[in-house]
Amino acid sequence: MAREVNWERNHDPVGIWNGRGKAALVARGHSPTDRRWDGESLDKSLGAFMMIAVQNALDDAGITIDDVDGIIGSAGGQGNGQPLSDVWGPRPYFDAPYDSEDGLTHVTGQWLRQQMGFKNLRYINNHGDPVWNLIGQASQAIADGRAEVVVVTYPNGNLPGRYHQDPSNQARGPAVWPNTWGWGLSGQGFTFNQYCQKYGTNHDRMAPFVVQERKNGLLWEHSYYAQHEPGEFTEEDYLNGRMIARDLSIFDCDRPVLAAAAYVMVSADRAKDMKQKPVYILDHTESQFSPRSLVQTIDDTEEWTDIQAQRSYNGSGLKPEDIDIFAPYDGFAVFTQYYIEAFGWRGVKRGEAHDFYAGDISLKGPNPLNSGGGNMGTGRMRTVFITDPLEQLQGRAGDRQVTTKAEVAVTHGVLPITAGTVVMSTSPD
Amino acid sequence: MAILLSFDIDGTLELGDPPGGVTTEMVRKARDVGFIIGSCSDKPLSVQRKIWEDMELTPAFVSAKHQLGKVRRENPADAYYHMGDRDTDYMAAKDNNFGFWWAHEAAEQPWLEFDMNNHEQIPITT
């Protein structure tokens, strides 16, 4: 089926979205969260987990497979639907339906249609990007009338529980600069080091943020830590983390896990029939940049994230003070301050994020940043960035429910260099 | 004489994730024979302490993997060994002049062969 192109809202000025309030996020479903796959248990494969998540999402919405007319996903969870980690081949495959990579290291809509028996699909797209972009893409597809009841699928596979282990002992081309120091990590540490120098701060000042995220994550039942390592993560833990690049500690990196999530998104009309309160999509915007030199700098980062934030405000018509729930990505924890400062959430300006962390960012306080715990608190699933804002706005976040107003949420990720922003509201207007 | 054994956790101890071949019984026996035991891992210190609690053993130290040198400074001994399943374990041992066993070698309890009255640390040869 179709490969969607040019659906993104990334040409400034984007203006208020003409699909505003026409699509709603209503339900979520999650699989168990495992650290890795044992290579044997097909009931714990990524495909099996994806089916569990889809069924849970349908049950949560109070609908059946026959109600669904669209599947929009990222088969492998990364850009262009690619998987992040190793593939299974050339090891021998299993009996159908596990006789190819589909179902093991990525999960397409076609595979799900066959296994789960979807009969009324009129739109399938597996080429999506990270989960923010998928919610944006599904919102656009619904607003454009391509489908009315869409299941958004986000499988996060990780067979060995680790990734980007480059066995090569050679680095070629532009990779000669960063790869001799390990995948991507030295670059993120470098940018953060520039941030620290520019604003007179330091890595230790990240501690209150990461500790709070871990605390919040323990209250999310799908978190890897809630399920497998439920003890308290302390400031002492953070400050003793091994540096894996300058100014980037092992506890600034999200833990690879294997899990799947699904969301039900519907047209505003259909939203009225759903079991859960609809959360309307007010806007989606996307962005993609290129560094000015071989390595991303703090200047690049601040320029890009400023554009991302202004594009989102332009698309939604909101101001910083309108955002109740703010969920900026933390796949490396050192990303998050760039986003907070760009969006100016709670009045935080450039260079002030670490002061903000030192204040009250507790879950029940006035500034409940990443109330779901982010990737630091849940593992590398990214889906808490959709599920938590959804549940906060629906008023069903349980122990994680914030005590501040929860009517408008903004969630933003994945990287400063390429991101999607989704604006959600309890009201379609 | 005092010989210190530093255990990595994930991929080394049976309570690690993934589990390794060094069982809690092997660690307990090492303690009973008189070795100074503790852990040195990338796991948070609080999680390491919890694992020792689960093993019902009291470690002489818990340490982050890059702090093996501090373990040496704070725990006087005649010989020092670390064991683990990753290159980072090997490097930490080498940098801090510890003897080293890969996790699968450690599961054979090579320390039980030592003469506790007359022992020279076996240098890293891997």
Ligand SMILES: [Mg+2]
């Ligand atoms: Mg290990």
